[in-house]
Amino acid sequence: MLVMVVDTATPAVTAALVRVSDDDVTLLTERVTVDARGAGELLAPQITAVLTEGGVAPGDLAAVVAGTGPGPFTGLRAGLVTAAALGHALGVPVHGVCSLDGIGRGLPGRALVATDARRKEIYWAVYAGGVRVDGPEVSRPDAVSLDGIERVAGDGAEKYATVLTRPLDGPRYPVATALAELAADRIRAKAPGEPLIPLYLRRPDAVLPGERKPALR
Numbered sequence: 001m002l003v004m005v006v007d008t009a010t011p012a013v014t015a016a017l018v019r020v021s022d023d024d025v026t027l028l029t030e031r032v033t034v035d036a037r038g039a040g041e042l043l044a045p046q047i048t049a050v051l052t053e054g055g056v057a058p059g060d061l062a063a064v065v066a067g068t069g070p071g072p073f074t075g076l077r078a079g080l081v082t083a084a085a086l087g088h089a090l091g092v093p094v095h096g097v098c099s100l101d102g103i104g105r106g107l108p109g110r111a112l113v114a115t116d117a118r119r120k121e122i123y124w125a126v127y128a129g130g131v132r133v134d135g136p137e138v139s140r141p142d143a144v145s146l147d148g149i150e151r152v153a154g155d156g157a158e159k160y161a162t163v164l165t166r167p168l169d170g171p172r173y174p175v176a177t178a179l180a181e182l183a184a185d186r187i188r189a190k191a192p193g194e195p196l197i198p199l200y201l202r203r204p205d206a207v208l209p210g211e212r213k214p215a216l217r
Helices: 039-053 073-090 155-159 176-188
Strands: 002-007 012-020 025-034 061-067 094-097 110-118 121-128 131-139 151-153
Touching: 002 039, 002 073, 002 176, 012 039, 012 061, 012 176, 025 039, 025 176, 039 073, 061 073, 061 176, 073 094, 094 176, 110 155, 121 155
Parallel strands: 002 061, 061 094, 110 151
Antiparallel strands: 002 012, 012 025, 110 121, 121 131
């Protein structure tokens, strides 16, 4: 089955075409552009590009997989809206996967995955043998316990390497095939899609005018 994978939870805007077979997930073609502000403009053309490169028509897709974050509001929303619209237009199920799991999957031992949440914070989760056992959460890097952590991964771990003092060992951004593998059982079972619930973890900066705090006098 042919599946489109999208993720915009990090600065890496990702669109990938994968094949999910009975016992494997194979990457056919992908586009990854690192641009923290470009998700809204880049994702749709990248989807078109990977379909063209793969010689696949949109109607050949059996499902869509989307990274649900955690991530900044604007970028994450662009990916989820695009994935939902694509699934609806094609009449195929859309499956959501935690984007941090796309980094942590397959990491050996006990690992901390951290992506940049801006505001001097990170989105993080802890993995044991590639399986998430804690998180996702958003915190300052110095507030995250490193007890038992053997390695760190993700662009947030790289950015705050002087605080997260463990070997940097793993992907910087979510891996498309890992996201597809996490949804593979649902795809093979031809399970119906589910609502995409974004993991924002904190309120967006923008608020409605009536919700703004009054200016100091």
